[in-house]
Structure formats: C-alpha cells, structure tokens
Amino acid sequence: MSLPRIVITGIGLTAPNGNSLSEFRANLLGGVAGVESIDVRYMGPLNAGVCHYDPLKHQKKKELRVGTRAGSISIYCAREALADAGLAAESIAKDRTGIYIGITEHGNVETENEIYSLSKFNYDTKFWSHYHNPRTVANNPAGETSLNLGITGPAYTIGAACAAGNMGLIHAAQMLRLGEVDLAICGGVSESIHTFGIFAAFKSQNALASHPDPKKASRPFDLARNGIVISEGGALYTLERLDDTLRRGAKIYGEIAGYHVNSDASDYVLPNPERQAECVATSIRRAGLQPRDIHIVNTHATATPLGDIQEADGLRTVFQNCPDTYINNTKSFIGHAMGAAGALELAGNLPSFDDLMVHPTINVDNLDPKCALPGLVLNAPVKAKRVDAILNNSFGMLGVNSTLIVKRYAA
Amino acid sequence: MTKDDCKKLVIEIISDIAPDEDLTNLKHDVRLRDQLQLDSMDFLDIVMELRKRHAIEVPESDYMQLASLDSSAEYLTPKFTAMGK
Numbered sequence: 001m002s003l004p005r006i007v008i009t010g011i012g013l014t015a016p017n018g019n020s021l022s023e024f025r026a027n028l029l030g031g032v033a034g035v036e037s038i039d040v041r042y043m044g045p046l047n048a049g050v051c052h053y054d055p056l057k058h059q060k061k062k063e064l065r066v067g068t069r070a071g072s073i074s075i076y077c078a079r080e081a082l083a084d085a086g087l088a089a090e091s092i093a094k095d096r097t098g099i100y101i102g103i104t105e106h107g108n109v110e111t112e113n114e115i116y117s118l119s120k121f122n123y124d125t126k127f128w129s130h131y132h133n134p135r136t137v138a139n140n141p142a143g144e145t146s147l148n149l150g151i152t153g154p155a156y157t158i159g160a161a162c163a164a165g166n167m168g169l170i171h172a173a174q175m176l177r178l179g180e181v182d183l184a185i186c187g188g189v190s191e192s193i194h195t196f197g198i199f200a201a202f203k204s205q206n207a208l209a210s211h212p213d214p215k216k217a218s219r220p221f222d223l224a225r226n227g228i229v230i231s232e233g234g235a236l237y238t239l240e241r242l243d244d245t246l247r248r249g250a251k252i253y254g255e256i257a258g259y260h261v262n263s264d265a266s267d268y269v270l271p272n273p274e275r276q277a278e279c280v281a282t283s284i285r286r287a288g289l290q291p292r293d294i295h296i297v298n299t300h301a302t303a304t305p306l307g308d309i310q311e312a313d314g315l316r317t318v319f320q321n322c323p324d325t326y327i328n329n330t331k332s333f334i335g336h337a338m339g340a341a342g343a344l345e346l347a348g349n350l351p352s353f354d355d356l357m358v359h360p361t362i363n364v365d366n367l368d369p370k371c372a373l374p375g376l377v378l379n380a381p382v383k384a385k386r387v388d389a390i391l392n393n394s395f396g397m398l399g400v401n402s403t404l405i406v407k408r409y410a411a
Numbered sequence: 412m413t414k415d416d417c418k419k420l421v422i423e424i425i426s427d428i429a430p431d432e433d434l435t436n437l438k439h440d441v442r443l444r445d446q447l448q449l450d451s452m453d454f455l456d457i458v459m460e461l462r463k464r465h466a467i468e469v470p471e472s473d474y475m476q477l478a479s480l481d482s483s484a485e486y487l488t489p490k491f492t493a494m495g496k
Contacts, residue, residue, distance in 0.1 A: 061430035066452070127463060130455045 006173045007245050007409060008253040010085025010238035011347050012077040016049030016231050016334045020080065024344075025351045028359035029381050033215040033333045035229050041116065041196045047209060047217040048193045049231025049335035059148065068110060068135050069191035069232065071144030073340075074101055077236035078145045078185045085238040086250055087183070089149055098181035099142045099155035100172045101236070102164025102188030104338035104396065106157065107136035108195040141189050153181050161396025162300070163261070164188045165235065165342025166404040170259045172239045182244060187343035189234035198338075202228055205269070207304050209335075218336075219363035220301035220308050220329045221371040221378075228302045229335030235343035253350050257389060257407035258287025264399025271307055276401050277314035280393065283403035284318070292322045293389055294405070296358055298345045299329045300393040301371075302336050311393070312371045319375070326384060327376045329361035342394030342402065352387040353408045412491040414484035420491075421483050424460040428453050439480040461487070466494065 011021050017034025018024030027034070038048045055064055055072045058079040064072060078099070082089050114132055121127040134140065139156045146155035154175070160167040165188030172186030192198050202208040209227040211217035218229040245252060260283035264272035284291055297315065301308040319325050330345040331337075337344050352358055360377040367378065389407040396402075418439065425443070426434055432447050443449055457477060461467040467490050469477065476486035 062428075062448075065428075065430065121463070127459070129459070130452060 003177050005242035006176050006239055006256040007242050008237050008256070008350070008406065009240050009245055009250045010081040010087065011235065011253065011350070012080025012082070012084060013233070013235040013344060013347050014051040014053040014073060014076055015233045015337070015344050016051055019051070019053040021347055021351070024348055028330065028333060028348045029357055031360070031362055031380070033218070033362065035214040035217055035335050037214050038193065040199050041112070043196055043199055046199055047211065047214045047229050047335070049229060049233065049337060050193060051233050063148065066131060067144050068140055069194055070103065070106055070141040070189050073189045073191065073232065073234035074141040074145045074236065075148045077187065077189065077234040078149060081185060081236045081238050087238065092183060094150055094152045096182040097151045097153045098172065098175055098184045099145050099151060099153070100168050100175065100184060100186040101142045101145070101157045102166070102168035102339050102343065103138070103141060103157045103159055104161050104164055104190055104192065105159070106138055106140055108197050109191050110135040112195050112197060145185070160400050160402065161398060162336065162338055162341055163394040163396035163400045163402040164339040165344065166259070166346070166392060166394040166402035167261065168343060169237060169239065169256070169404055170261065170402065173256045173259070176239060176241055182240070184239040185236055186239055187234065187236040188339040188341070190232050190338035190340045192338045193230055193232045198230055202230065209303060216363050218303055218332050218334070220299070220303040220332050220361055221312070221368055221376065222364045223366040223368045225303040225305065225308065227304055229331070231335035231337040233334065233337035233340040233344055235340055235347045237343070252409040254353055254390070254406040255409045257289065257405040258283050259402070259404045260286060261400070261402045264401065266399060269397055271310045271395055272399060273310045273314035275399065276311060276393070276395060277317045279401040279403045280314065280318050280391065283391070283405055287389070287405045287407070289389060289405070291319050292324065294319070294322070294325050294391045295384055295387045296349055296352055296390045297325060297327045298349050298390065298392045299327060300395045301329050302331055308368070309370045311395070312373055315373055322375070324385060325375045326358040326382065327373050328359055330359070332362045342392060342404070346390070346392040346404065346406065349390050349392070350406065352384070352390065356384045356387050357381050358384050358387070412488055412496050414488050417484040417488045417491060418480050420465070421457070421480060421487070424457055424464070427460070428456045437480060442478045443480070465491070467491070
C-alpha cells in the first residue's frame with residue numbers, strides 16, 4: 001500500500017535568537033547565541049533562553065491575561081506558520097484542520113504561580129484562581145490555539161518529554177495519512193523557563209549549566225560542559241498531503257521521509273545509546289535510505305557530561321563510513337527548549353536544502369574526545385556538497401526517543 | 412466612601428480584567444455585560460479581585476448585584492463603609 005506523501009509547507013517559530021525562520025537561520029549561521037541571565041523565583045540569576053516575540057501581534061491583552069505562555073507561544077507560531085504557508089487563517093477548512101503540539105510538560109508554571117499567589121493570602125484556598133484548571137489541563141497550548149483560530153478539528157498536545165517536538169510532526173503526518181485531517185498545525189512548544197521547579201530539579205541532578213557568560217553556557221560536546229540551559233520557545237509547521245499542496249501551488253520546504261519512536265525501558269533519566277541507535281537506524285530504514293544518504297544529523301545533545309557521550313556512541317555505530325554526513329547541534333545556540341527543541345532544531349536546518357550551508361555547534365573550545373564524531377561541524381558553518389536528507393534526533397526522560405527524517409522534495 | 416469612589420474601584424478592577432475595552436463611556440445604569448465583552452469567568456474575576464484587593468466577600472447569591480456600575484455601588488458601598496473605608 002502506498003501511503004500519501006506528506007510535505008512541510010509553512011513554519012512559524014520563536015526561539016531565543018529569532019522570531020522567524022529567516023532570523024533564526026541567520027543567527028545559526030552567524031554564530032549568534034540567544035541565552036541570557038534571568039531572575040528565577042527562589043533561585044536568583046540563572047542562564048536561560050528567552051523568546052522576545054511580540055505576543056500582541058496575534059492576541060488580545062485579555063487572551064494573554066487569561067491564557068498561558070505556552071498557549072501564547074503556540075498561537076504566535078501557528079499564525080506565523082499559516083501565513084508562511086500562504087494559508088489565510090479565515091479561509092482554511094476549520095473542521096478539517098488538526099492541531100498537534102508536543103510538550104515536555106504543562107501546568108507547572110501555572111501551578112507554581114498560583115501557589116506563590118496563595119502564599120500571600122496565608123494559603124487560604126478561596127484565593128485560588130478559577131482559571132487554574134483551563135490553564136493547567138494538558139491540552140492547554142493546543143486548546144488556546146484552536147480558540148484563537150476558531151479551528152474546530154482535533155486539537156491536543158502530545159506529552160513526550162523532550163522528544164515531543166518531533167512527535168508533534170510525526171503524529172500529524174500519521175493523521176494526514178489516515179485522512180483524519182487535511183491540514184495539520186504541528187510541532188512543539190515550551191514555557192519551561194517560567195517554572196523554578198525545572199531549574200531546581202536539574203540543579204539537584206547536577207545537570208544545570210553554569211557559566212559567567214550566558215552565551216557560552218550551553219556547550220554540547222565541549223570538555224567543560226556542565227549541564228543544560230533551559231529555554232522556552234516554539235516551532236509549529238503546516239503539514240499537508242503532497243497532492244493537496246501541488247493543487248494549490250504552495251511552496252514545499254521538504255518531505256517527511258521517515259521516522260521512528262521507541263523507548264529505552266532502562267532508566268528514568270539516563271539515556272540508552274543502544275536504543276537511541278536503534279531509533280536512528282530504524283527511521284533511516286523506514287525512510288528507504290542508507291545512513292550515507294543522510295547529509296545532516298541534528299543531535300539532541302543537551303551538554304550533560306554523560307548524555308552527550310551516550311548519543312555520540314549511538315551515532316557512531318550508525319554513521320560509520322559516511323563521508324558526506326555532517327553532524328551539528330542547535331542547543332549550543334539556544335539552550336534546551338524542551339518540548340519545542342526537536343521542532344525548532346529541525347526548522348533551523350531545513351534551509352540547508354536551498355543554501356547547502358550546515359550550521360555548526362558552537363562553544364566547543366575543547367572537543368571532548370569521547371564526543372568526537374566524523375562530520376561534527378564545530379564553531380563555524382560549512383558548505384556541504386549536497387543536502388538531500390536531514391535527520392533530527394529528540395530524546396526525552398523516561399527513555400522516549402524520536403527520530404524524524406525530512407528529505408528534499410523531488411517530484 | 413461615596414458611591415462614586417466605589418464605582419472607581421470597580422472600574423479599576425474591570426480595566427485589569429478587560430484590558431482591551433474602552434471604559435471611558437461606560438453607562439452606569441446599563442448591565443456591564445451589555446456594554447463589554449465579559450463572560451461568567453470575568454465576573455468571577457471581579458468577585459476574586461474584590462476579595463483580594465479589598466477583603467470584600469460577595470456570595471454567589473448576590474452576584475446579580477454586580478450587574479451594572481450603579482447596582483455595584485449600591486451593593487458594595489455599605490460593605491466598604493462597614494470596613495471603615
């Protein structure tokens with residue numbers, strides 16, 4: 001059975017170093033990081049990736065007051081993606097459009113805020129907000145997006161820790177192939193920098209990055225890496241079946257070539273290189289490709305001492321003898337955008353189909369020999385001979401792994 | 412506290428709850444919901460803000476008293492006065 005071909009037709013994003021694909025891409029090629037110091041409740045100044053999009057571009061003040069940061073990021077990205085795809089929000093078939101948004105977590109920010117507010121009233125629960133439930137339900141970012149756009153098709157989130165960004169796209173491709181919807185708005189978002197809990201937990205785990213210069217704090221594969229920079233952000237795509245796209249003459253960023261999702265089943269937080277390699281290899285096989293056909297591998301590496309080595313070990317087993325395969329990392333620029341990470345990192349690489357440039361992983365002053373990989377692009381972009389397929393890794397806690405491959409569209 | 416003072420406090424709360432609305436020409440004797448885009452959750456916000464900012468409780472059975480600025484002032488002014496405001 002031949003499945004419908006699924007293509008990417010629009011991208012809307014906000015990252016700590018850019019609020020559009022063109023801005024984001026220019027900064028990735030220009031070596032411009034987007035990490036800064038913020039004041040985290042109870043903890044003081046910490047490095048974080050902060051987005052500086054204009055929330056009032058697509059929302060009223062009241063929506064911002066009632067809604068969540070994740071909802072706002074989702075709305076911004078969704079509307080930007082639709083516009084980029086040449087789709088007027090008012091004229092799309094609302095009941096045939098699905099919204100599938102990957103999230104690492106949702107509700108921590110709002111719950112912490114509410115408890116903090118309650119502490120000012122001696123913890124008397126009659127001061128607890130009636131908005132707590134709609135703000136903290138797991139489908140909140142997708143639900144707010146459906147409200148803003150008036151979309152009446154399926155709208156929900158996909159919880160998959162830091163593999164979630166890829167999962168949004170994968171799930172959307174599946175729903176399009178099943179004929180459940182005709183247009184999907186999908187990807188991942190995160191508001192994580194607004195919860196102290198995630199900072200405190202990574203700190204307790206000895207996995208929170210520290211560096212006097214915020215822009216150098218996120219340093220995957222460097223010997224001096226000391227943990228994760230937490231970031232917020234979002235990237236949502238419009239996905240469509242190829243036939244529909246051709247009928248309306250839309251531009252095509254790339255075609256979903258293959259994917260795979262699996263689980264480590266081995267630890268709460270420690271990654272499993274064998275399962276990761278299996279996820280990567282299976283996605284390549286399902287795409288009908290060989291490892292040497294992949295020209296860019298975007299790593300998940302978060303700059304934890306062990307995690308980067310584990311991923312490097314996994315990739316080394318798959319990409320042996322692949323002289324045309326380049327490997328890079330986006331978190332070195334923007335930190336770890338959690339549920340948005342996979343979707344943002346893919347977006348930053350898609351323009352390579354056109355310009356053949358491969359953005360680097362920055363902040364590598366001394367490459368950890370255990371992370372040395374052939375084709376690892378360090379500190380400055382390189383021009384590839386060809387870029388026909390991009391492989392994007394996103395892995396998450398509790399051992400969820402996702403790999404997504406996008407190939408250059410060819411009729 | 413006068414009824415006009417009370418109305419100012421209510422308008423102050425509404426301006427935060429409905430920040431997109433123009434409140435300069437609110438008719439005091441017309442239901443707020445007929446002049447502004449306020450839903451039931453917004454009215455709960457008014458009740459919550461009266462509780463948080465002014466320690467005034469409005470039981471559910473009295474919510475209708477907050478329908479307009481005039482009725483709000485009629486209902487709330489004695490409560491403020493009783494609190495020595």
